[in-house]
Amino acid sequence: MNSTAKRLTKKQRALEILARLKLLYPDATCSLNYSTPIQLLVATILSAQCTDERVNMVTPALFARFPDAATMAAADLTELETLVRSTGFYRNKAKNIQAACQKIVREFGGEIPPQMELLIQLPGVARKTANVVLAHAFGINAGVTVDTHVKRLTQRLGLTKHTDPVNIEKDLMRLLPQQDWENWSIRLIYHGRAVCKARKPHCDTCQFVDLCPSREY
Known part of the structure; x- marks a missing residue:
């Protein structure tokens, strides 16, 4: 040294x-494209082992078809898989996105809870994803x-x-x-x-x- x-x-x-x-x-700034906290959550889940550029190519069609937690929760899983396929590990990502949205609709009225302890209870969401969502969607530096x-x-x-x-x-x-x-x-x-x-x-x-x-x- x-x-x-x-x-x-x-x-x-x-x-x-x-x-x-x-x-x-x-x-x-965050290089993922999104309009709402739920869209940021989904984009961040998709970014695992995938470039942000690729995610930004996928999300316009995804969010046009399923713009919020309620529509993603009720989506046909096969269609969801098809839309996110090019991000890699698409079956697991689609399953987690839908399960997370179902929990958000069921327990949080369709809105993302701005608390770390609640976010990490969502399927597919660990601290990395929760930190991104809290910081960029809510201005909360939790980690x-x-x-x-x-x-x-x-x-x-x-x-x-x-x-x-x-x-x-x-x-x-x-x-x-x-x-x-x-x-x-x-x-x-x-x-x-x-x-x-x-x-x-x-x-x-x-x-x-x-x-x-x-x-x-």
Whole structure:
């Protein structure tokens, strides 16, 4: 680790990375297209092991046919599977989407509950999905979204030694201000796509190279 990184605590490095992320990606926002909280929930479920670009190609027809929880809850499952097929794992995703919507209609009047403890009770919804929905549909920072980019970059930057998303999230929640929990994730995802790529990180052009113990050069 170089001298800049050595003289800073882990929390100080995290805050410096956060400050640089804000400068690098000032307009970063959720890249999924949606109009309502339920549509964001569905799009986020579909985004598992699938690109946001692909999800955004699928959801216009899906939401035109089934625009809300009630219509998805009552949908023909085969038709639902057909509409989401290209996102991968389509049978499981369609089953979870419909079961979640049925529960939302049955227990919450067709509206998404803005509470973490209730959201994670929905089929197909873990903390990652719940964090995205709460932050972008309700403005509630309940936790830090940990997807594959966030997991990889957080480990490379030496901010966690954990490999499971739950413990990585706990580490990040201790290091970052709550008001920045979600914008950290969104901006780190942008950086993971543009610079710190999985197969070949571009350390020679990375703006965090002086703070990163994993630089490759």
